Amino acid sequence: MHSKKRIGLWSLVMLTFVPTFGFNNITTNAVALGPAAIPSWLIVSLLYFLPLSIMIAELASANQDKEGGIYTWINSSLGPNWAFIGTWSYFVANLFYLQMVFARIPVMVSWALFGENRFTNPAILVYLSLILVVVLTYIATLGVKTFSKISDIGGKLTLATTVIFIVFAIVGVIIGKNPSATTFTAKTVIPKFNASYFSTFSWLLLAVAGAEVAGTYIKDVDNPRKTFPKGVIIATIFIALAYIIGSLAVCFVASPEVLEKAGLKDAGYIVYKILAHNWGLGSGKVAVQIYALIYTITSIAAYIVWMESPLRAMFSEVPEGTFPKFITKKREDGTMVNALWIQCAVLIVLIAVPLVGLKGINDFFVLLTNLSSLSLVIPYIVLGAAYLVFRMRGNHAPFEMLKSKSIVIIASGIVLILGIFAFFGAGWGDFVDSKSFSEAIIPILKDYGGPVLLIILGFIITRITSAITPTKINKN
Template sequence: METTKKLGLWTLVMLIFVPTFGFGNITTNAVALGPAAIPSWLAVSLLFFLPLSGMIAELASANNGKGGGIYTWIESTLGPKWAYIGTWSYFIANLFYLQMVFSRIPVMVSWAIFGENRFNDSNAYLLPYIALALALILTWVATKGVKTFSKLSDFGGKFTLAATIIFIVFAILGYFTGTPSATEFTASTVIPELNTSYFSTFSWLLFAVAGAEVAGTYISEVENPKKNFPKAVIIATALVAVSYIIGSVSVCLIASPEVLENAGLKDAGYVVYKILAENWGISGKLIVQLYAAILTLTSIAAYILWMESPIRAMFSEVPEGTFPSFLTKKAEDGTLKNALWTQCVIVLILIAVPLMGLNSIDSFFKLLTDLSSLSLVIPYIVLIAAYLVFRLKDNQAPFTMFKSKALALSVSVLALVLSIAGFFGAGLDYIVGAESTAEAVKSITMTYGGPVILIILGYVLTLLTKAAHKKKNNNDISKAS
């Protein structure tokens, strides 16, 4: 009898760590916060990521044997309506993430070919148009099947992790062998200023630690899941937190806050590699070209997989009749071609929105980061609420991280407050910096309108589909009788 090999503890740790940790998250927050990103990572890890990971571990443990994922976890306590809203909002976050990555690919290619970013404010308007073409091309590729890209994507994850480790090691080694720190570490530079600018990027920190939930779909494949799954979540949480903190220190050693700010969100990740290479007497241009070339190829493969995998997960978890049959129709290999093209149309619309007036490349990337971040906060708000109800009802999971009910409720309320703060904080800087009421309204609409409208439309869609499905079933029963 053939037995399926179970996932071990460290395999599961890597399944959580790799999609959660990203070097781009380090440089993005270093641009926005400078050295203040270091304690911010620590605070978010302890006050949000660790509690959230513990909640996920408990809910996954309580639902062991069922289909893993946020739909199952939310449905078990809040019911199918909120489970659908949580899952759909997770899908919406992916749409905004795809919008962002399609706009990043041209920048990657520019660094790979020229060793610099040729997209500046004078031609920033070209990025959305290139992104529109990429969305169409990569969707077409995804409809042809994504299995061929899995190995390249897997290599990309390992390459990015290896490149990050190399960066951290050589940045710290350079400092201890005589290269002075580019950043002055003092209380005034490290302690965050709790102003609107800080809170407007707070959701970026929450977005950066997202990912513990992806392991939930593997719980039935884990060896000794009651013990290993929660343990893997806790280990991965600690590993992610330490990596972000050490990575942020390394970036600050290499580049000053002024250099990072001048590089901007689009280029900081490449600039620091270039500076590091030059500090060691190596051609910075050559190193960054090689880094960007490999990153471009592997990222495209990863994006193709990421276009398809959330759709597959979305339609495999929700009950039959939740979506129109047009969207759930599968090809012979299981590919949801209609759903992929529908996703593409939505992303095309989202990409076109910035064409209405953004002419700065930095403001363009900031808006995309804000949209991706605040959208992903929404399913976490629903998930945390589900855990609150779970513990309020005195339910006990096989694995319980928070033994005391009072502690469980305290940490979940804190995580809920931080999530809501991150959601509303994402658009705070736009509103405060607006020169008129009309500009403030436009900023609010652009920042919050897309996610909220898409979530409402998704809920309306499922209501209409369920009504049609119920009517069809009633007709079939009538005909049978």
């Protein structure tokens, strides 16, 4: 009876799949790279995503009695300071990511209802975003067993629509119904290894990150020792195949010129519209509306997970006194209701800033967003190092895929090198685009100095809390 209330294998797979996979990631990188996105996804999946997911699965199985996710995994081998650095960077990056994403949901709803984007007024988008923050926060407070059902439904629908897109795109070319819209040659498929490509490739690495989000729910998983590692690996395979084959299918349906004209925001809708039209379904408007509806459900589920999971990772397993007790308080099911509503208040402030109209304040929050953008890379670098140290000390997890030390060193080394490459490569484009070295100083300080500054700020907050907490205890 108890197991029925817990998260099963396929719910776990969807809980990992939904926040990680996005069809828009396929079209976004197809716009940026064209056919070169196909081998790029293959390289990223084999050299980075798969080994990183294996490391996550092993570390999670070794810490299955804890719910701190990446904090617990890093702490188990590198100690609390590195665990804090990795998790704080993860939390801060996701916080500023969230303040940008809520305006996307009304646009998705508009595509679902009207087959086009009618929400073009920025002020209206801000007001709708504020409402959505409160509503989704409330859903998150209901607990993982509730919102995992949304992930389960959204994930399966997304997987189904992605498979349908891929099948019809490829079959259309094979039977000669619709010739490939893209000409594949060595020149178009082989990436141009320039500054622009390396910058895009770095963000490609981060597009596959997300296998860690389910780690904070491991205590809610049915038979975690077997189910969690298996779920992570299955989700990883689904995501990798969807990105690689999906990129090929997108190139079959739309040429690089069409994708570039559609732009980053609308390319995902346009390719569905073209595919439906190619198969004789009128203008393709209905197909786009169905896709947009499913995309809306999936995105809502993904955003709820991104609201809840980083909070658990940051606050659930830190030593007592690191943060105020009010923030770290959690329900019996592990849900951190107070932290969720505090985060909601912060997000409301961040989202509402444009309405104030004070340019100085708005510029300040834009600066904070720029400073935090590369913070998301740091947790994966630290996590790769934590796994390497964990295994080199002779530790073994209940679930173990990398058997020999040499394989562990090679896999960890590649993940670490690519992670460091992603950190420096993601900001490389800003440096190259600068006309002079003096002009390049500002983006360099923002991109690379920002994460360091935010980590220092995090340690300052914990030191202040540690200094205040004993005084409060004595008063009581």
